[in-house]
Amino acid sequence: MDILLAFGTPGADLAVASGDLLTDDGLLTAVVVSLFTDRQAEATDELPAGETDRKGWWADATLPKLTGAPDKIGSRLWLLRREKQLPEVVARAREYATEALQWLLTEHRVDGLTVTATVPERGMLQLQVALEVDGATQLSAFDYSYLTGAYRLSV
Template sequence: MIEHDDLHASLNRAVLISLFSWRRAEPDDPVDDEQRYGWWGDSFPGVANDRIGSRLWLLQRVRLTEQTRRDAEFYAREALQWLIDDGHCRAVEVLGERAGINRLNLRTTLVLNDGERLDINLQESWQVTYAL
């Protein structure tokens, strides 16, 4: 049986890997060049459409707008959906919060199967900074 602290550490690590690994861009995603990036293993998934990482990297050079906030939340939820699908938790909550004129922070909470809420501290781990 996994101990409580070990479970939290494992879930925290899983969230960080899921958010900060670069998922391959979709065909209709705007990119700066022809590179779609992503992990090569996603080309041969064991489960159909199973992919690792997030598309947060697409927001590196975009203007910080309300749409950017919504896109960041969507990309984060998309990257973490596997935690629900695989039965590790029953819900994922993501909240994008603007911090000043050029920074967006993500707050992530997992609702575990027993109802416990696990806040994943991403402070200073991820941010969108508007770059000219």
């Protein structure tokens, strides 16, 4: 069970009813946290102009090591904030999103994972995430603003 995220404009917030946090037995919350939490930049990553913070979550260093290396929560999509919308940048966005969701395969939460990245309008990246679970595909799409880092569930 995950805490349920309620989607609004922009982004999401914790869902509460009668003073209690609501839960979600699906994968949507896991996908949102994985994609839209700022993962720590790799040593070889070029930071956006004017930034020195490599970001990341403080607990990454304390999480169990599933693959022999420390876990890293989130994605590196934040690194694209000041990038031009070139095909190679869209390809990197897809790579970063796939990397962020890889743990779902590693931990056998899903049987398959496909990420598609497109640019439906200027300044907007659309990520379509298809997760295969028990032979069925769950599909989610997110609109992500390169400029602000804001996202919303696409309809």
